[in-house]
Amino acid sequence: MLAKGSGGHGRRQRYPPRNARLPLASALIHMPYEHQQIEQEARRKWKELGVYRVANDPSKPKYYVLDMFPYPSGAGLHVGHPLGYIASDIVARYKRHCGFNVLHPMGYDSFGLPAEQYAIQTGQHPARTTEVNIARYREQLDNIGFSFDWDREVRTSDPAFYKWTQWIFLQLFGSWYDRRADKAAPIATLIACFEQNGFCDEGRRALTGDEEIEAPSFTAEEWKAFNEREKEAILQHFRLAYRSEAWVNWCPALGTVLANDEVKDGVSERGGHPVERKRMPQWSMRITAYAQRLLNGLDTLDWSDSIKEAQRNWIGRSEGALVRFPVVGGDELIEVFTTRPDTLFGVTFVTLAPEHALVDRITTDAHRASVAAYVEEAKNRSERERQADVKRVSGVFTGAYVKHPFTGEEVPVWVGDYVLAGYGTGAVMAVPGGDQRDWNFATHFGLPVIAVTEGADISKEADERKDATICSEGFLQGLKVPDAIKRAIDELEKLGTGERRINFRLRDAAFGRQRYWGEPIPIYYKDGIPYPLPESELPLKLPEVDKFLPTVDGEPPLARAANWNYQGHPLETTTMPGWAGSSWYFLRYMDPHNAGRFASPEAINYWQQVDLYVGGSEHATGHLLYFRFWTKFLFDRGWINFDEPAKKLVNQGMITAYSERIYLHKFGSFGSTSSNTFTYPDEVWTPVNVALPHSVQEFVSADVYERFQGDSEYFSRYTPVNVPIHCVKNGILDINTFMTERPDLMASVFICHNGFVLGSDGIPRREYRQNDLIEYKEPATLAFRTLSEPIVEKMSKSRYNVTNPDDIIAKYGADTLRLYEMFLGPLEQSKPWDTNGIEGTFRFLKKFWNLFHAPAEAASKADDGATPGQARSDNAALVSDEAPTKAELKILHATLKKVTEDIEKMSFNTSVSQFMIAVNELGTLKCNKRAVLEPLVIALAPFTPHIAEALWEKLGHHTSVTLAPWPPWQAEHLVEDSFSYPISFNGKTRLQLEFPIALDPKAIEAAVLANPEVQARLEGKAPKKVIVVPKRIVNIVV
RNA sequence: GCCCGGGUGGUGGAAUGGUAGACACGAGGGACUUAAAAUCCCUUGGUCCGCAAGGGCCGUGCGGGUUCAAGUCCCGCCCCGGGCACCA
Incomplete structure (x- = not known):
């Protein structure tokens, strides 16, 4: 020492x-x-100092950094997860150094399908597995050193949290969207309107704006005379959380309804089960009421363009006209939405979606059978089939005709599955001259095609140009498209057969799930009428059930619960979807232990919006839209004083990873073939027969596979499969490690270019068959190669x-x-x-x-x-x-x-x-x-x-470095006296010359030109021009 | 098809219109060590000329353009990734 x-x-x-x-x-x-x-x-x-605990301290400026909270899956975190958390943690810590009071919380989106699926399989209560998973997440998060204030942790599955999710639901149930004020209002104000003026004529228009409401018109007297059931049925058309018959994505395998964005390619996003369209009573959220505001709000947000654009597309605003076509010989009207009313003179038929309500009513007897058959078929075609089959044109004539609003001509009505029930009115006016799908349909069924625009070649395709001139007969002829659109709408309004209309692609969000592990919906039914549970009854806790499965009659799991009723009236049995809790959780962090309110006005007023929100871009149209929707609603009703949840959003990129692949015999095994042998046609191993037990999986190394690329018969028998990357070193699979990882593959054979290994013993062998004698060779050193070409894909457990x-x-x-x-x-x-x-x-x-x-x-x-x-x-x-x-x-x-x-x-x-x-x-x-x-x-x-904390301590400090003020940089230390100028000729750097910073450009030019090397390069010629950019560059043009 | 990103060395990437390749990995060479590890130093876009010092030419997906000067701006393409889609 x-x-x-x-x-x-x-x-x-x-x-x-x-x-x-x-x-x-x-x-x-x-x-x-x-x-x-x-x-x-x-x-x-x-931990000891509690340095990350944060108080609601109004004397300090605030900064709110939020991460999208994770779903605590059983797999734990991988290195892709913390990427965003680390970034936000750096900002949070930086802002703390800068003197801000930083709210940087973390929690868990702990309701969800996987825990329930696991519960179904194992009988373990989802609350238990969720608890275990959360503990694991917490441990991993702590190990990375995040500065979260864990005293503010929230869990969406905690009754103390979901009490307020249910409370917000009740507020949505108790609200309607008042078009006059363009904001949500208590439903009582609507009832007052009804009692005073009823719901008809001008009053009706004022209350609904452009919104199409199916509710019938009635007078004040009629309203007062309605019974409770009738009144509620009408109110359901207005409530922001409402129950109605709706087309839903029904997933039979999951026994539940999925939101549009939970369905990918016609199958459920989780699990990949087929989904079909079904009409059933359903809790929904009237997000469409907010379509325009959700669109407008985007302009005020510091979010990435791609996310904003995705939301714009999802909301899908389009301007156009609603046109009514009266059915010939009946009193029905077929309403269509079109963005191109200027092409009205080109309408040669009208097409209804197979699910359209009028199909049955207008079909003539002669066509009833074929229409019914077609509708049946179209309905039974899964989304996936429709998708796979884009080119196919199908449809059927109803036998009915409608009257053209301008020409009075009779136009045939068809049914076609290219028209979607859920968009617009579920019907289109077909203009084959101006719309390619209509053109395809018309051409396929031999319906007339009229040119609507000048210069169109309608024999080849439709002309969809939006800068063309209208050429069809009638008053629109000669007008440019935009002018023609205006004129056409004016004319429709004059005739009373149509009007200006803005349409949104956005649809109301399905809010019920036939599932156990979610927030119970606080509604009970009296005589079939839904009533809100009194606030004092919240939280409505999840009941115990014997199984997490639907009942035998297909009721959701909650129907299994004993005493699932309120004062003898049955409670709602569906639960809320995954996005309910995450739509408002950012508010709860502000005041997480408040028992009397979702967060106190003081806390909300202090913390305000999230200043920085970090998360994955995959939530572009799901979570981030609902998140904004609920915020706007809470704003409208006065509970918060801002109407966008997050000012700035940053999406961390996904972490991809190199995968390692080998090849698996597709048809299970070669052991199942009659010969019980494998013939391996290698030039070295000609032929090798290996006797093996039955039903083994056969893997071949990538180099063997690649060597037989020319042999398509051989080639097609194998399919690439991923193997865990940590079992692979330098492109060679360690079979013994692989086996400990995947004992289920014990009965496998691994074949490489110079021998093979059985999964059961891991001993390398080479066996020849020559003249019917099997020759055993010394164990070879085998190199079981993985695919040499690097495979980059998203990091995920399923890809190993x-x-x-x-x-x-x-x-x-x-x-x-x-x-x-x-x-x-x-x-x-x-x-x-x-x-x-x-x-x-x-x-x-x-x-x-x-x-x-x-x-x-x-x-x-x-x-x-x-x-x-x-x-x-x-x-x-x-x-x-x-x-x-x-x-x-x-x-x-x-x-x-x-x-x-x-x-x-x-x-x-x-x-x-x-x-x-x-x-x-x-x-x-x-x-x-x-x-x-x-x-x-x-x-x-x-x-x-x-490391900073350790060094800080070594520097003699006894507080945490976390609390140290940020060191400001001082410009005076960065001033340079001179700069080494790159001297370029025609933009190409040739030499460097150093000059004092203070030297003015003229002097620099003179000095540069006087330089012998520059002189040499100029060869006595005078430069055309000399550009001197102080502290940057000198460029001599010769 | 539409929308949004992105194409720069062997690799990840850097570059307010102003010296392309910072920083790091990897690779090669060297020092220390009995050796290894660790550490440190040098070289490292391609190519050509030169014994060397040094110098030339090419180079940011492709083709044009603007500019004294383009990875960066404009026009027209190609490719990759992601999202959306019979959306009327």
């Missing part, structure tokens, strides 16, 4: 160790960076390409993981995970650490007061209080400037680079000066909080 205590004088400072334990002398000479101990100690300290953060943290520490994930590239880009580069960030942290623990040689040079070569005898750092040099200050302030600016831009990869540059340069300068290192520790703390 060397010179203990001698550092107490002289310039080198020493700080008392927190830790009385004396490390080994050998380790002291060069204190290594021991991440495990450092990180544990830092976490212990944070996940990397677990726990392993990385164990090996390198959380700080390295955090830094590396940020260093990988721009946050918003998707990028491949590849641990190859992680060494670089780990080395950086070691170098940074070593600046404070200079090895003996460096320390002795920096030291001018103590014995050369001495080292600390304790855990303190070796920093000097010497004044920094100009060069050192320049490095420091350049770094502070770059990092500060980059965090504001969320450009974390470039800040990490800057830190690396700084540490490399300070290392070269052997700088161990406090004045330089201390600000760097603070600046690095948001990125790598653990």
Whole structure:
């Protein structure tokens, strides 16, 4: 032990160790960076000091950083998950350093299908598995060192939380959208209107605006005479949460209804089960009432263009006209929506969706059979079939005709499945001359095609140009399309057969799920009429059930519960969808323990909107739309004072990963063939017959597979399958590791170019059959190759390409993981995970650490007061209080400037680079000066909080580095006296010349031209032009 | 088909219209070591000329254009990724 205590004088400072334990002398000479101990100690300290606890403190400016909370699945976190969390954590920590009171909470979206599916399989209560999964998530999150205030944790499945989800539901149920004020209002105000004026004529128009409401008209007297059931039936047309007959995506396999965005390619997003369209009573959310405001609000948000665009497309606003076609010989009207009323003179038929309500009523007897058959067929065709079969044109004539509003001509009415029941009115006026689908339909069925625009060649295709001139007969002839549209609508309104109409693609959101693991809907039924549960009855807790399955009569699981009623009246048995809790959770974090309100007005008023919201772009049209919708609703009703939930949204890119693939015999096994042998037609192995047990899976290595690319018969028998990446090294599968991972594949054979291995014993063999004698060879060293071509795909457990953060943290520490994930590239880009580069960030942290623990040689040079070569005898750092040099200050302030600016831009990869540059340069300068290192520790703390905490302590501080003020950069340290100008000729750099910054451009030009080398390049000719850009470049044009 | 991203070394990536390839990985060479690990130093876009010092040419998906100057701006394409889609 060397010179203990001698550092107490002289310039080198020493700080008392927190830790009385004396490390080994050998380790002291060069204190290594021991991440495990450092990180544990830092976490212990944070917990002890409670540094991440945040109070609602109105004296400080607030900043709200929110992550999209995770669904706690059984698989735990992989390295893709924390990417966004790390980024938001850096911002949260940075803002804290800058003096903001930062709300940075985390919680769990803990209702959901997988827990329920697991419960069905195992009988374990979803609450239990959810609990276990949450504990695992928490442990992993803690290991990464996030600065979440866990006292504010929320769980959507916690009754104390879902009480308020139910409460908001009741408010939605008790509200309607008042078009006159363009906001939601209590349903009582609507009832008052009805009592006073009824619902007819002008009053009706005022209340509904452009909205199409199916409710009948009635007078005030009629309203008063309605019984309760009749009144409620009418109110259901207005309530924001309502029950009505609706076309829903019914998934028989899941026994539930899915929202449009939960259906992908005609199958359920979770599970991939087929989905069919079905009409049934259904709880819905009237999000369509907010369509225009959801659209307008986008302009005020600092969200990525792609997300905003996705929402715009999803809302799908289109302007056009509603046109009514009277049915000939009946009193029905067929209403169609069109964006092109200018093409009305080109209408040659009208097409109804197979599900359209009028199909039955207008079909003539002669066509009844064929229409019924077609409708039946079209309805039974799954979405998937329709999708797979885009080219097919199908339809049938109803026998009915409608009257053209302008010409009075009779136009046939067809049914076609290219018309969707859920969009517009479920009927189209077909203009084959102006719409390609109509053209296809007309051509297929030999219906007339009329040219509507000048220059159209309707024999080949429809003309959909929107800048054309109308050529069809009638008053629109000669007008440009936009003018013709206006004129046509004017004419329709004059005739009373149509009007201007704005249509949205957005549909109301299905809100009921035939499921157990979700929030119960707080509604009971009296005589079949839905009534809201009184607020005092909330939360309506999930009841116990014997099984998590539907009942035998297909009722949802809640119907199994005993006493599932309120004062003898049955309670609703469907539960809320996954997006209910996540639509408002950001408010609960503001005041998570409030028992009397979803959050106090003071808390809401203080925290306001989320300042930064970070999450995946896959929520573009689902969560992020409902999130905005509920916020606007709560705003309308006065519970919050802002109508957008998040000012800024950043989408982290997905982490992709390299997958490893081998090939599997598609038809199960070769053992099932009669010969029980495998013939492997290799030039080396000709032929090899291997006797094997029955029913084994056969894998072949990728090089074997690739060698037979020419043999399509061989080729087609195999299909690529992923294998866990950690079972693969340098493209070679370790079969024994693979077997421990996948014991289910024990009865498999792995065939490679020079032999084979049985999964059951892992012994490599080669067996020849020559002249009917089987020859056994010495065990070969086998290289079972995976596909050499790299496969990059989304990181997910099902693709066996996940990397677990726990392993990385164990090996390198959380700080390295955090830094590396940020260093990988721009946050918003998707990028491949590849641990190859992680060494670089780990080395950086070691170098940074070593600046404070200079090895003996460096320390002795920096030291001018103590014995050369001495080292600390304790855990303190070796920093000097010497004044920094100009060069050192320049490095420091350049770094502070770059990092500060980059965090504001969320450009974390470039800040990490800057830190690396700084540490490399300070290392070269052997700088161990406090004045330089201390600000760097603070600046690095948001990125790598653990090491920063440890060094901060070594610098003698007893508080947490988390609370240190952000070091501002000072421009005076960055001023340069001179600049090395690149001298270019015609834009090509040829040489460098250094000039003082202060020198004016004229003088620089003269100096450059006087330079001998420049003279030589000019060869005596005068330059055409010389451009001098101060502090940038000199360009000589010759 | 439509909408949104994106194409830069062997790899991840950097670059207010102003020296393309910062930083890092990998690779090659060297130092230290009995050796390894760790660490440090040098080289590293391609190509050509030169013994060397050094120098030339090409180069940011492709083709044009604007500009003294283009990875960056404009026009026309190609390719990759993601999203949406019989949307009237």
